[in-house]
Amino acid sequence: xxxxxxxxxxxxxxxxxxxxxxxxxxxxxxxxxxxxxxxxxxxxxxxxxxxxxxxxxxxxxxxxxxxxxxxxxxxxxxxxxxxxxxxxxxxxxxxxxxxxxxxxxxxxxxxxxxxxxxxxxxxxxxxxxxxxxxxxxxxxxxxxxxxxxxxxxxxxxxxxxxxxxxxxxxxxxxxxxxxxxxxxxxxxxxxxxxxxxxxxxxxxxxxxxxxxxxxxxxxxxxxxxxxxxxxxxxxxxxxxxxxxxxxxxxxxxxxxxxxxxxxxxxxxxxxxxxxxxxxxxxxxxxxxxxxxxxxxxxxxxxxxxxxxxxxxxxxxxxxxxxxxxxxxxxxxxxxxxxxxxxxxxxxxxxxxxxxxxxxxxxxxxxxxxxxxxxxxxxxxxxxxxxxxxxxxxxxxxxxxxxxxxxxxxxxxxxxxxxxxxxxxxxxxxxxxxxxxxxxxxxxxxxxxxxxxxxxxxxxxxxxxxxxxxxxxxx
Numbered sequence: 234x235x236x237x238x239x240x241x242x243x244x245x246x247x248x249x250x251x252x253x254x255x256x257x258x259x260x261x262x263x264x265x266x267x268x269x270x271x272x273x274x275x276x277x278x279x280x281x282x283x284x285x286x287x288x289x290x291x292x293x294x295x296x297x298x299x300x301x302x303x304x305x306x307x308x309x310x311x312x313x314x315x316x317x318x319x320x321x322x323x324x325x326x327x328x329x330x331x332x333x334x335x336x337x338x339x340x341x342x343x344x345x346x347x348x349x350x351x352x353x354x355x356x357x358x359x360x361x362x363x364x365x366x367x368x369x370x371x372x373x374x375x376x377x378x379x380x381x382x383x384x385x386x387x388x389x390x391x392x393x394x395x396x397x398x399x400x401x402x403x404x405x406x407x408x409x410x411x412x413x414x415x416x417x418x419x420x421x422x423x424x425x426x427x428x429x430x431x432x433x434x435x436x437x438x439x440x441x442x443x444x445x446x447x448x449x450x451x452x453x454x455x456x457x458x459x460x461x462x463x464x465x466x467x468x469x470x471x472x473x474x475x476x477x478x479x480x481x482x483x484x485x486x487x488x489x490x491x492x493x494x495x496x497x498x499x500x501x502x503x504x505x506x507x508x509x510x511x512x513x514x515x516x517x518x519x520x521x522x523x524x525x526x527x528x529x530x531x532x533x534x535x536x537x538x539x540x541x542x543x544x545x546x547x548x549x550x551x552x553x554x555x556x557x558x559x560x561x562x563x564x565x566x567x568x569x570x571x572x573x574x575x576x577x578x579x580x581x582x583x584x585x586x587x588x589x590x591x592x593x594x595x596x597x598x599x600x601x602x603x604x605x606x607x608x609x610x611x612x613x614x615x616x617x618x619x620x621x622x623x624x625x626x627x628x629x630x631x632x633x634x635x636x637x638x639x640x641x642x643x644x645x646x647x648x649x650x651x652x653x654x655x656x657x658x659x660x661x662x663x664x665x666x667x668x669x670x671x672x673x674x675x676x677x678x679x680x681x682x683x684x685x686x687x688x689x690x691x692x693x694x695x696x697x698x699x700x701x702x703x704x705x706x707x
Contacts (some may be wrong), residue, residue: 307350355688458506
């Protein structure tokens, strides 16, 4: 498929103990004989001295040759294991690319050739990209399962069932004159399609879990100016991630910190304090705070106990900006609120700076701390309540992410194609009077959308975007 041969450093950043240069393509054997002097036995490591075209020694290392198509790219591959010095690798790459028709690889080109040569499908390639980018155990497990074909197995199973359904319909009008094929040829097709549709819907319900595993469980820390938001962020992150001062309005933009909690990436969002302001810059920050609250999986609503009018009353105003689609909590703002004003979102109310209020009465309501109606009472200064709050966040993140080993769609592209497939299948199920030719064409359209998931059809315009995520040499 490719007339040129590609080469790149395929190991880690330099300097390193060992560097691996990989060459893939029709001229891989030429690279081996030119640089190593002769071909080593296939798939056997051989100690060789590597030399440039003019015979100057570059390094001594291990040479390996893998003949295609049973290789990672489906092509002949030569591997050269060198000492990992920058000058060594630079000299070697210069020598190998001086050979005719061998050039440096582009980002993701090795993996793209694996896809184009049928060694992996598109979901496996995406899983490999996610595996390379994984920073938590949950991300690693989910990406590894996808890279080894867990999603491919699911999607190909649906494709096979949908193809069988199409075949039954098409038999009805292709062979209608046969005695054993008539109007009943499509019997059971509607039920089969309905079951496929139900399976895809159930799969799509896990999409939010996949998004959390890949992008993180988002926690927005909100409150009035000087409520202790930045201090809490620093306490949870265990470092000075945000500037803390006693000047209200110090935080003007959303500051994010990502933590690994029980294998789930958790993104903490420190936000600007919400208040009425004539400062244009601060007003922009307040607007971004509201956007962060709407996008968050969890909202931590903070209040300084010394800040009148007292427990939860100020938080009610803050939480009114949150869309009611973040998950039920069922906690009323106070005993006097009606059922219509019960919180319908995942929110934890947090009373801050308890080291300054310990043993004191709430200035607004005359209630002691434990009677204030908050979910948590903390002190970023002393650490009181921080571990308990962290555990609550971690538990919610684990629940939201689910089991990372289960097959879930991790990418927006996958979710959109699945949603398109469901919409087309519903079109088929709802149009009971459609002629067989129209019904078969509708199922063909659904098959095309499913085929795009694995890259079987219609993904040419996406390939450059997908494989650009990989580093050079992968």
